[in-house]
Amino acid sequence: xxxxxxxxxxxxxxxxxxxxxxxxxxxxxxxxxxxxxxxxxxxxxxxxxxxxxxxxxxxxxxxxxxxxxxxxxxxxxxxxxxxxxxxxxxxxxxxxxxxxxxxxxxxxxxxxxxxxxxxxxxxxxxxxxxxxxxxxxxxxxxxxxxxxxxxxxxxxxxxxxxxxxxxxxxxxxxxxxxxxxxxxxxxxxxxxxxxxxxxxxxxxxxxxxxxxxxxxxxxxxxxxxxxxxxxxxxxxxxxxxxxxxxxxxxxxxxxxxxxxxxxxxxxxxxxxxxxxxxxxxxxxxxxxxxxxxxxxxxxxxxxxxxxxxxxxxxxxxxxxxxxxxxxxxxxxxxxxxxxxxxxxxxxxxxxxxxxxxxxxxxxxxxxxxxxxxxxxxxxxxxxxxxxxxxxxxxxx
Amino acid sequence: xxxxxxxxxxxxxxxxxxxxxxxxxxxxxxxxxxxxxxxxxxxxxxxxxxxxxxxxxxxxxxxxxxxxxxxxxxxxxxxxxxxxxxxxxxxxxxxxxxxxxxxxxxxxxxxxxxxxxxxxxxxxxxxxxxxxxxxxxxxxxxxxxxxxxxxxxxxxxxxxxxxxxxxxxxxxxxxxxxxxxxxxxxxxxxxxxxxxxxxxxxxxxxxxxxxxxxxxxxxxxxxxxxxxxxxxxxxxxxxxxxxxxxxxxxxxxxxxxxxxxxxxxxxxxxxxxxxxxxxxxxxxxxxxxxxxxxxxxxxxxxxxxxxxxxxxxxxxxxxxxxxxxxxxxxxxxxxxxxxxxxxxxxxxxxxxxxxxxxxxxxxxxxxxxxxxxxxxxxxxxxxxxxxxxxxxxxxx
Numbered sequence: 126x127x128x129x130x131x132x133x134x135x136x137x138x139x140x141x142x143x144x145x146x147x148x149x150x151x152x153x154x155x156x157x158x159x160x161x162x163x164x165x166x167x168x169x170x171x172x173x174x175x176x177x178x179x180x181x182x183x184x185x186x187x188x189x190x191x192x193x194x195x196x197x198x199x200x201x202x203x204x205x206x207x208x209x210x211x212x213x214x215x216x217x218x219x220x221x222x223x224x225x226x227x228x229x230x231x232x233x234x235x236x237x238x239x240x241x242x243x244x245x246x247x248x249x250x251x252x253x254x255x256x257x258x259x260x261x262x263x264x265x266x267x268x269x270x271x272x273x274x275x276x277x278x279x280x281x282x283x284x285x286x287x288x289x290x291x292x293x294x295x296x297x298x299x300x301x302x303x304x305x306x307x308x309x310x311x312x313x314x315x316x317x318x319x320x321x322x323x324x325x326x327x328x329x330x331x332x333x334x335x336x337x338x339x340x341x342x343x344x345x346x347x348x349x350x351x352x353x354x355x356x357x358x359x360x361x362x363x364x365x366x367x368x369x370x371x372x373x374x375x376x377x378x379x380x381x382x383x384x385x386x387x388x389x390x391x392x393x394x395x396x397x398x399x400x401x402x403x404x405x406x407x408x409x410x411x412x413x414x415x416x417x418x419x420x421x422x423x424x425x426x427x428x429x430x431x432x433x434x435x436x437x438x439x440x441x442x443x444x445x446x447x448x449x450x451x452x453x454x455x456x457x458x459x460x461x462x463x464x465x466x467x468x469x470x471x472x473x474x475x476x477x478x479x480x481x482x483x484x485x486x487x488x489x490x491x492x493x494x495x496x497x498x499x500x501x502x503x504x505x506x507x508x509x510x511x512x513x514x515x516x517x518x519x520x521x
Numbered sequence: 522x523x524x525x526x527x528x529x530x531x532x533x534x535x536x537x538x539x540x541x542x543x544x545x546x547x548x549x550x551x552x553x554x555x556x557x558x559x560x561x562x563x564x565x566x567x568x569x570x571x572x573x574x575x576x577x578x579x580x581x582x583x584x585x586x587x588x589x590x591x592x593x594x595x596x597x598x599x600x601x602x603x604x605x606x607x608x609x610x611x612x613x614x615x616x617x618x619x620x621x622x623x624x625x626x627x628x629x630x631x632x633x634x635x636x637x638x639x640x641x642x643x644x645x646x647x648x649x650x651x652x653x654x655x656x657x658x659x660x661x662x663x664x665x666x667x668x669x670x671x672x673x674x675x676x677x678x679x680x681x682x683x684x685x686x687x688x689x690x691x692x693x694x695x696x697x698x699x700x701x702x703x704x705x706x707x708x709x710x711x712x713x714x715x716x717x718x719x720x721x722x723x724x725x726x727x728x729x730x731x732x733x734x735x736x737x738x739x740x741x742x743x744x745x746x747x748x749x750x751x752x753x754x755x756x757x758x759x760x761x762x763x764x765x766x767x768x769x770x771x772x773x774x775x776x777x778x779x780x781x782x783x784x785x786x787x788x789x790x791x792x793x794x795x796x797x798x799x800x801x802x803x804x805x806x807x808x809x810x811x812x813x814x815x816x817x818x819x820x821x822x823x824x825x826x827x828x829x830x831x832x833x834x835x836x837x838x839x840x841x842x843x844x845x846x847x848x849x850x851x852x853x854x855x856x857x858x859x860x861x862x863x864x865x866x867x868x869x870x871x872x873x874x875x876x877x878x879x880x881x882x883x884x885x886x887x888x889x890x891x892x893x894x895x896x897x898x899x900x901x902x903x904x905x906x907x908x909x910x911x912x913x914x915x916x917x
Contacts, residue, residue: 148804152663246658252805254658261657261835262642262650262826267548391811394790408544408822409648412812415787417805426804430658437838439657444833 129436132160134184136206137197138171141220141247144425145196146173157432160190165197185209192435193217194428200224207243211235216242218431220424222249223312226321230334233443242440247427249322250275250400251418254430258414259329260441263404270370271330273402274395275322277419278313279345279365281398286353287362288396293348300398303420315344315509316365316381323367323381330369330404331377332445335454341380341502347514348383351489352465361385363516364392377452380498383516385463390521391415456499463518465491471513476500493518525832528556530580532602533593534567537616537643540821541592542569553828556586561593581605588831589613590824596620603639607631612638614827616820618645619708622717626730629839638836643823645718646671646796647814650826654810655725656837659800666766667726669798670791671718673815674709675741675761677794682749683758684792689744696794699816711740711905712761712777719763719777726765726800727773728841731850737776737898743910744779747885748861757781759912760788773848776894779912781859786917787811852895859914861887867909872896889914 135142146159159175167179184190193210195203195217203221208228210217212235219225225232225245236243246256250273259271274280278300285296297310312318320342328334345365356363366384371377386393391413395401400418405411417423445451459478466472467490475496482493501508501515508515531538542555555571563575580586589606591599591613599617604624606613608631615621621628621641632639642652646669655667670676674696681692693706708714716738724730741761752759762780767773782789787809791797796814801807813819841847855874862868863886871892878889897904897911904911 144804148663151803252802253808254654257658258650258654261830262653267544267822267825406648406822407547408540409819410813412649412810414808414810416808423805426663426802429663434657437840442833 129156131157131192131432131436132190133158133192133194133432134187134190135159135162136181136184136193136195136203138162138164138177139196139198140421141424141428142196144421144423145194145428146175146425148422148425148429154433156436157429161187181206181209185213191215192432194432195219195221196428197221200227204228207232208235211239211241211243214239214241216435217244218247218428218435219243219245220247220428222318222321222325226324226337229325229328233446236440242435242438244431244434244439244441245325246431247424249325250402251277251416251420252423252427253400253402253414253416253418254427255326255402255414256329256441259326259404260444263330263406267406267408268330268371268404269407270368270405271326271402272366272368272370272392272405274364274392274400275319275367275402275418276313276316276365277398277400277417278310279316279319280395280400282314283345283363283365284396287356303398311346314346316342319365319367319381323369323379326367327369327377327379328443329441329445331371332443332448332451333377333454335377335379339454339456341382341456341498341505343382343501343505343508343515345383347509347512349465349514352514352516355463355465355491356385359385361387362393364395366392366517371452372455372458375450375452376455378455378458378498380460385516385518387521456497456502458498459495460498460501461493461495461518461520463491463493463516465489465514467512471511474504474507474511474513475515525552527553527588527828527832528586529554529588529590529828530583530586531555531558532577532580532589532591532599534558534560534573535592535594536817537820537824538592540817540819541590541824542571542821544818544821544825550829552832553825557583577602577605581609587611588828590828591615591617592824593617596623600624603628604631607635607637607639610635610637612831613640614643614824614831615639615641616643616824618714618717618721622720622733625721625724629842632836638831638834640827640830640835640837641721642827643820645721646798647673647812647816648819648823649796649798649810649812649814650823651722651798651810652725652837655722655800656840659726659802663802663804664726664767664800665803666764666801667722667798668762668764668766668788668801670760670788670796671715671763671798671814672709672712672761673794673796673813674706675712675715676791676796678710679741679759679761680792683752699794707742710742712738715761715763715777719765719775722763723765723773723775724839725837725841727767728839728844728847729773729850731775735850735852737778737852737894737901739778739897739901739904739911741779743905743908745861745910748910748912751859751861751887752781755781757783758789760791762788762913767848768851768854771846771848772851774851774854774894781912781914783917852893852898854894855891856894856897857889857891857914857916859887859889859912861885861910863908867907870900870903870907870909871911
């Protein structure tokens with residue numbers, strides 16, 4: 126521990142920032158202190174006695190601050206803060222997955238150049254130490270896939286719908302009231318939050334960075350009662366699954382989409398705001414990690430784990446990025462999907478390779494068939510805009 | 522990575538040693554090579570072409586060997602090897618939980634004194650990185666309990682009994698044939714293997730070492746058909762659970778015993794040779810880690826993860842052992858238990874604080890009541906010897 130003391134300049138005092146503050150108050154680690162907190166709105170009434178400011182300079186110019194924690198919503202502002210910290214030689218813990226998903230390559234370079242820690246385990250899966258495990262434990266050659274429920278609020282909504290027959294709108298409202306949902310709910314519901322986490326996870330799992338716009342991403346906001354009935358009839362549940370998998374030829378597929386999950390799968394039982402990740406490997410078969418992926422205290426305590434890791438000079442080593450045989454990203458892979466559509470134009474939109482099931486009534490039409498990820502990626506905006514719904518329907 | 526190359530002297534070529542060998546052959550890590558293998562019986566026919574010896578000196582005196590991997594059954598011999606390696610300044614990976622459970626304090630001292638790595642993640646829970654997570658991620662102040670199924674073969678047997686109505690003897694035989702059971706099955710069945718792992722886990726989770734003889738340990742070998750029927754009637758299953766928990770007053774209880782687990786618990790669904798660990802904390806509620814805890818390949822690949830961690834100079838830091846407020850071990854804690862007995866003398870053996878349920882027929886008698894861990898610990902040999910069976914029966 127070398128008698129180090131971290132004097133933190135904290136950016137952001139939302140759910141997670143406040144969670145970190147409370148956790149620290151409660152456990153009283155004498156080597157970690159929040160010295161000053163930079164917030165957007167300095168006039169807002171707050172229930173804690175702390176040194177607030179609305180100027181980043183007040184933190185960066187304070188020679189007593191030797192550590193930055195960034196927990197704000199705004200990805201652009203977060204990028205500026207993290208970059209400035211690294212360039213100033215200040216270690217940073219960040220919780221902003223969107224910012225990381227876009228800038229992680231540059232930031233990895235900066236932390237190496239300035240020889241300073243950048244940690245962000247709390248950014249993916251809240252309290253589950255997924256990143257650190259992928260980084261430290263799973264040998265690249267052995268890993269074949271990572272599949273998981275990475276977004277607590279969409280999973281909360283799906284749980285309420287499937288277990289308690291709640292309406293979509295009520296479930297969303299409840300998730301927001303309980304602090305699980307991001308301030309912009311489409312981030313959760315349309316899969317973007319899961320996508321950002323998947324990108325970060327993939328960097329640590331397979332060494333490869335893939336930009337958000339390359340990856341098919343589709344959420345649950347189009348799901349309707351017919352879809353839910355279909356799932357129930359098949360004794361499955363829709364889960365919003367983020368998925369990265371090594372396929373033949375050292376290639377990697379990635380996607381975020383609803384999947385019809387059967388009862389015998391571990392992620393079937395991941396309920397409410399919990400997250401669950403299944404890691405598969407050549408030799409150890411599957412591993413499952415499960416925990417709270419959202420909420421102020423769980424995420425706050427994950428941020429604290431990142432902070433205390435810095436007391437011990439922990440850094441991600443990005444071992445797998447140095448691999449000479451990095452896999453190649455591809456969308457050239459077929460998925461079996463369930464597709465609910467309204468009219469023939471909708472059906473023509475999806476270039477199925479084959480169709481194995483077709484149902485049609487006046488009010489409800491669907492097909493089950495195989496289609497490539499690339500094709501889905503090309504039409505993902507249309508799939509969101511139209512009155513249709515698509516979900517992976519694994520053959521198991 | 523510093524261009525390091527590990528030339529391994531391997532002790533033991535049983536299930537795990539062979540698993541490690543095969544995994545390494547398959548993935549071909551050019552920085553890790555098994556240079557020589559020390560086995561007990563050099564005359565035994567083996568299907569691999571490797572440099573075998575039966576003399577430890579052939580390994581320790583080989584200046585080309587810079588790394589020791591110890592994967593033998595015999596705890597005393599393992600102790601000698603690991604100690605000699607550390608004293609020679611050679612990093613060691615060990616898989617021998619029994620040896621660690623007895624000697625971990627001395628070995629922690631030796632690895633510090635000689636400034637050399639001693640890793641043993643594979644020793645507890647095979648492929649699940651429990652130790653490293655407890656060590657690296659979970660802040661001591663936040664952790665409240667670790668509870669898990671740590672022994673694959675007893676769990677395999679329980680699964681076969683509860684799911685496939687297999688007899689105890691057939692299930693044990695099958696576990697041994699499949700390579701899950703230790704060569705001495707009482708280690709698995711009577712809870713000792715779980716106990717050794719629990720002790721190692723507790724060192725990393727709470728910083729405290731407690732000797733095996735201090736801890737109530739009781740297995741499943743006395744379980745009979747009446748007990749199984751009782752569990753089924755209550756819609757529960759017996760699971761052999763290792764349990765460490767912080768209770769009021771900064772005290773720590775530890776035990777290994779069968780527990781009647783209800784359907785809504787995560788460990789209820791841990792089947793076959795899988796292991797599952799539930800980690801509970803003040804702020805993040807619960808986390809669950811699940812994976813293969815036994816078998817040559819899963820454990821072999823876990824050993825490989827320990828080995829490659831050494832390529833990156835990883836060492837356990839034993840952070841929590843330096844805590845000024847180490848918890849104190851106690852057996853002064855009441856458990857609700859189910860106790861099946863034969864005669865009044867058996868009933869008098871257990872000093873119940875209270876009894877809430879009593880059943881008696883000619884062929885089957887049981888009580889449900891509360892008894893202290895300390896009292897159980899005092900009579901654990903008797904509980905094994907007599908025709909009785911006891912299991913925790915949590916009130917949930």
